[in-house]
Amino acid sequence: MRRRERNNRKMKTQTLRIALAALLCAACAAVLPSCSAQKLPEALREFTDLSKVQLPDSSNPSRIYAADGTELGQVNMEDRKFVPLDQMADCVPEAFVAIEDERFYSHGGIDPRGVLRAIVRAVSRGKAKEGASTITMQLARNLYLTQEKTLQRKTEEALIAAELERRYSKKEILEAYMNVIYFGHGAYGVGAASDLFFGKAPHALELHECALIAAVVKGPAVYSPHMNRDNALARRNLVLKKMKETGAITEDERSSAAAQPLRVLPYSGPYENFRASYFVDYVIHQLTSQNGPFGFSPRELATGGYQIYTTLDWSMQKDAEAAVRGAALAAGLRMLPQRDGPTDAVLQYALNTDVKILGLDSAEAVKRYSRSGFSEATILAAKKLAAPVAPQGAFVAVDAWTGAVLAMAGGADSRTSRYNRAWLSARQAGSSFKTFVYLTALMQGHSMSDTVENSRYCIGAYCPKNYGGGYGDGSLVTWHEALVKSLNIPAVRVGHAAGERNIIRLCRELGLDAPMEASAPLSLGAASASPLQMAVAYAAMPNGGHRVKPYAINVIRDSEGNVIYRRDRSAGPRVLDPGAIASIIPALEDVIRRGTGRAARTGSLAAGKTGTTSSYRDAWFVGFNPDVAAAAWLGYDDNKPLCPPESTRNCITGGLVPAAMWRDVMENVKLQRRGFNMAATPPQTEEVEDPDAVELSGEDILEDGTAPAQATPAVIIEIEDPEDTNSPTGEIPGQNPDSAREAPQGLMRSAPRPTQPDNRQ
Template sequence: MGDELKRQRKHSSRKWILLFKAFCISLVLGVLAGAALLTYLYATSLPMAESDRNSRLLDSSGAVIATFSSGGKDSIPVQLNEIAPSLVDATLAVEDRKFYDHYGFDFKGLGRAVLVNLKRMDMAQGASTLTQQLARNLYLSHEKTWNRKLKEAMYTAQLEMKYSKHDILNMYLNEIYYGHGAYGIEAASQMYFGIRASELTLAESAMLAGIPKGPTYYSPYNQMKNAKDRQKVVLEAMVDTGTITRQEADAAYQQTLPFKAPSERRTVEEAPYFRDYVKNVVTQQLGISPQLLDHGGLNIYTTLDSQMQQAAESAVAKGMDAKSELETALVSIDPRTGYVKAMVGGKNYLSNQYNHALASTRQPGSSFKPIMYLTALDSGQMTGATVFNSQPTIFHYDHDRLTYQPKNFGDKFLGEINMRRAIAASDNIYAVNTIMKIGTEKVIAMARKMGISGSLNPVPSLALGTSPVSPFEMASAFAVISSGGQKLPATAVLRITDAAGRVVYEAPQNRPEQVASPAAAYVLTRMMESVFESGGTGNRVANVMKRPVAGKSGTTDTDAWMVGFTPELSTAVWVGYDKGKAIQTADGHRAAPIFAQYTEQALTNVPPKIFPVPDGVVSVYIDPQSGKLATAACPQKQLEVFVAGSEPKEYCSDEGTSPPQPQDKQADLKKEKHSWWSDFKRWWMN
């Protein structure tokens, strides 16, 4: 009996030893398997996120300003320090209070959810942390299956291994969906309130933090009551976590929030019209397929200057009536490079995606005249001193079979005037006299070389801008004048790289084409500066312009223009209606202020520069009445610039007054040499 008991005890002891060994082996194997799994997860790269597969648009500084997505996904990436702390606190309080304490999983909440799911035999309840939500949004669908849950757990662990909590939170706030096409807090802030995420108040933060749980159900645009109820839940959570006081929560809940109406909401991406333009360039001109653009992870480096783009959007917003159907467009090009620096294709992209900046259906009116005057100056057929009589005139053309009788605005006729006065006052009689003298064929040929590609009708009224063009073409054409007669192709895309960083496209290094002489372009520029001086059609904005600027306005029954340039920017502004409706007089005055405000704001950090004087230019005093050299006896005299050799040779006379003495002529020549510097000093002192 004793031996049997001993055998049983010995057997039982051996059994426990075996069980202990098995447990230890299992433990070791489990630890090894866990270590192997963790090593595998750490060493394995995460899959490419859906957002990473969308191609990105970058500005001239390399900052991402937009994404390309066939699903209309709009996002504006920002850093965590560019988000209001109240939004961060609100998100953590309502979504994941233990975010900084766990390693991606809330096991207590997960266990509770598993029990509920097992009881119901489905996947009805979850306990997702921010990291889990991020993994799901980046890499997975939202279907509730065990397979998806397993993958979510793996990706969650990998995210926690590879990124800091700071990075995970930053990615989450840039990825989460806030409804109405806005992904990320910056896009949501701009869409709902028209402000940046850094400017959000506590009340606004609590409202936005509550939306991701149900972007449709909690949308303040769709269900305001649900949105306010959810905002209260968020504020209560913030009180519970101690990030705000009860008094702050109550005050925030009572606050009336300044939601943007759909017609007034800012677009959720910067430069949406430029984005669409680049998309067309990339797919239609550079041969990249729409599928590759949407899902190839391309980086498209562009010429857009974000500071100038913001200045353009600000000028348009200030200069246009948001409630009116009146539309606008602004295009700005660097004449030194041909780079497109800013583009606004309409008043509000959300309500009208038609890009008016590219629409070749608008009559430029008198803003077309500089193209004709450059032709006249470059051909040597006319100078700034050429005089025509501004009076009612009937012009005969087409072998005298047809007639044309232009009019001046308000039926004001100025009598004998020179080219400078004609440009400043936008005299139509002088303009038609010019095109009749030099010929429509030469004007059309020059327009083509300057970048006008649309149909141009070879009739006298071409001088008055009756053939339609686009703002983009006008900005390109005036860039030729600003750059001393040199033409560079308009460029928007500099480089494209694929997801691996390999260069797919590199913009060619274009050499400028000299389409007009530098001297002729400078002479025209000096005369176009008078548009912004006393008596000029742009004089109303002269007090806004703090730098040398040249330009030309244009007004028809349906369109208003201001096209002008500095040494750094050539800009075209158009205002009108989509359906060709007649504009009111007040609407015709909107283009110039938009141009002036944009130019000054875009060049805020650029010191004013005079237009560089090329070789082959001389300055002399002339009698504006006769166009001849001025003497002391002339009742008026005006300093004018000429292409060397084209300046007047005869002197004006007053009852036989003789030419000035040699010393006077020497003094005039001295002034000719330094006239541009004298003009600059006089401008600077004023």
């Protein structure tokens, strides 16, 4: 009897292999002409030795390093708790089977229907896109293989899955799977995930919690409730729907669980084991993405002993993290209905001198900023007042010439929110988008010295207003001045004449891929982008017009020190005309020198653009020096206005806190290059005189981008921002001209920056 069962199993395995080989041959012949059915049997003999299939129990963690060799952390399996299947709530395996492999109990490791579906889709699309992976195949991939999508890897995965099914029961396979899968944040397995998200053991999980845990594994960077609550909630409810369809739960159970709010513990460890955790999350996503160039499985990273040398500038990263925390708290203080004298003094110091005074530990801040005269108690009190109303923020900097990510802070505090707003969040760009409008027109043969009428202008029913609600004074202004003062009506006139579709085309070439509508509001920033995308798009200006693609990994070595990956640093295609760059950079310099971005002055060569969206929901500053492009953003995750309750006064604008955030990271960058890569002499424009020896707090720059009448030197003056007026439907009010600090004596050019140690050799 047992011999017959063994023979049956053997015949079943062989049949599965033959069927899979035939299916893959058909797909191979249709999709990959270079691969033929005659070559496949020979290739099969070179695949994994199935006699070596066993559960590994050793750990050789991979290590991730900054560019200067600073170790950022280890990718290991320490945060894993093995939990037997009979110690999990019944809804745990039911949820995973429903969403990941509904025919798990009826197939022998390979789901023929899923494979056929994958082949059909691959043929129709011309490339392999559909995974068709069963739970057993996923286990095989996580234990033994990489994430790369090749015919060989997929065939190996299927053969190992069939062997696992021959050796182990369904219970053993499912138990192993749920103990090795990765949930993000360093947590492997259901036990660690249950503790991470809910602080309870798997046997105590409720139905909606089981569904959430099963929802995360498809992509922790996208579906973790600590990184994207909306995505996590939507997929949790999808899991519940699939559980109902498979008969695991009733409709009443589904509707009751779906009505539960998304409740998880605040992120505070113990799975926080990295420095620069937002950046490291980005790196690990790059390493493990099935659509990326590396294709590591989480298990492979945790046991392979790889040495991963990244592009991170550790010094800049520390500045960025402190600046984002400090800027978020400064924004919170700014929006308080009332502030006492000491608190207001801390806020003004942060805005005019360094927001990092609020972003560092209070004791360290007192030591670093001893000249401020603030006590530790004063700083701590200001931070406590700001914390309940503080928004979120993000900062990202890239090497403008290569696309290397130098710094990335995706939130104010990774311990409370791991959602990486620096690269996952797409927010409206506001007036920072106007740069692309003028670049499009400049590449059609225009110049920033051209003039445009600043008067009422309608396209159909759409009649944009300048900031403050006016329709302009009817005068002619140069494009240069219109951009410096962030005037809306001239931007819409220029954009409509250049063609909104042409603007979208240029944005695509610069790397902005969010949906855009070819309509008049586009010119005022009715388009979404992440801070990373904005920084990369702006990088094309200082580098002479070339598009760069962001990357975070320079070199990967295996456990024996052999280089298995080295970044290709070849230049990207040229997408901007040098003449257009030469024309627009002086205007963007003037934005900082005397326009809406005066708070971003670093004391050295810099250019950039402010951005504030409709109803103050997003505030930006995006800019560059000759070496580095960077974007700073502030906003609430729920998209509420950056304003005090029931008020449009003391709101946060791009030229206020984001500009100060950008300044307080970029002012520490030592330039390697002594000037912008401009091929032509910029036009000469008349400068607006800055007030002498007056620190401006943010309220004192008027709607046209100029300063108020001369104030008494060394006195902080408070003039309310003009209120945002009611706009016609579809109107996006433009940039609010805001904060500045005392101008340096000319543009100072710093000495060249020493090169980073090269970890490639």
